[in-house]
Amino acid sequence: MKLVFATNNLNKLKEVQSLVPSHIELLSLSDINCAEDIPETSPTIEGNAIQKATYIKERYGYDCFADDTGLEVVALNNEPGVYSARYAGAAKDSTANMDKLLRELSGDKNRKAQFKTVIALHINNKTETFTGICTGSITEKKRGTDGFGYDPIFQPEGYDKTFAELPLEEKNKISHRAKAVHQLIRYLKN
Numbered sequence: 661m662k663l664v665f666a667t668n669n670l671n672k673l674k675e676v677q678s679l680v681p682s683h684i685e686l687l688s689l690s691d692i693n694c695a696e697d698i699p700e701t702s703p704t705i706e707g708n709a710i711q712k713a714t715y716i717k718e719r720y721g722y723d724c725f726a727d728d729t730g731l732e733v734v735a736l737n738n739e740p741g742v743y744s745a746r747y748a749g750a751a752k753d754s755t756a757n758m759d760k761l762l763r764e765l766s767g768d769k770n771r772k773a774q775f776k777t778v779i780a781l782h783i784n785n786k787t788e789t790f791t792g793i794c795t796g797s798i799t800e801k802k803r804g805t806d807g808f809g810y811d812p813i814f815q816p817e818g819y820d821k822t823f824a825e826l827p828l829e830e831k832n833k834i835s836h837r838a839k840a841v842h843q844l845i846r847y848l849k850n
């Protein structure tokens with residue numbers, strides 16, 4: 661059975677391929693010759709994930725799953741949330757995004773935040789969603805060089821290191837994305 665993972669990130673694809681049952685062959689967007697910018701115009705993380713999975717099913721005919729992630733900061737009314745990638749502008753610049761977030765939170769004692777990943781699966785004419793959440797806090801300064809995105813300023817609850825200071829295997833055990841992926845795998849196995 662072929663199932664599209666609506667991503668161009670081959671690391672993500674490989675990681676998930678190693679976890680799904682062996683009768684499922686995962687295809688990337690380039691495997692199905694999809695080079696378009698898939699619209700992500702929903703006001704919610706869940707809506708964007710569903711929009712991407714549905715887009716592929718309708719245009720390319722494949723069953724598909726897609727993920728969308730956002731960082732929700734309590735003192736900022738859960739912003740940047742669905743706008744995390746473009747928080748500081750269309751360039752999707754991680755450094756500019758982090759700098760803006762640290763400025764917005766400057767002097768604020770409430771640093772609580774969470775990452776949320778939603779995976780939407782479009783399969784057998786049904787849509788299922790799986791949500792993974794990782795709670796933590798926004799640090800005062802960037803720390804660490806590993807990872808990507810907001811990792812240098814996000815410290816998961818129960819840890820004294822940011823995601824960018826933790827080894828990748830450690831992050832992958834507790835991350836929002838890992839939690840959503842494990843629910844997806846459980847569903848596909850049943």
Ligand code: IMP
Pocket residue numbers: 727728729730731744745746754807808809810811823835837
């Ligand atoms: P996307 O939905 O994977 O494109 O992510 C949306 C935004 O959240 C982008 O700015 C990413 O850099 C950021 N982001 C997603 N996952 C993570 C993560 O695990 N750590 C830090 N930032 C992330």
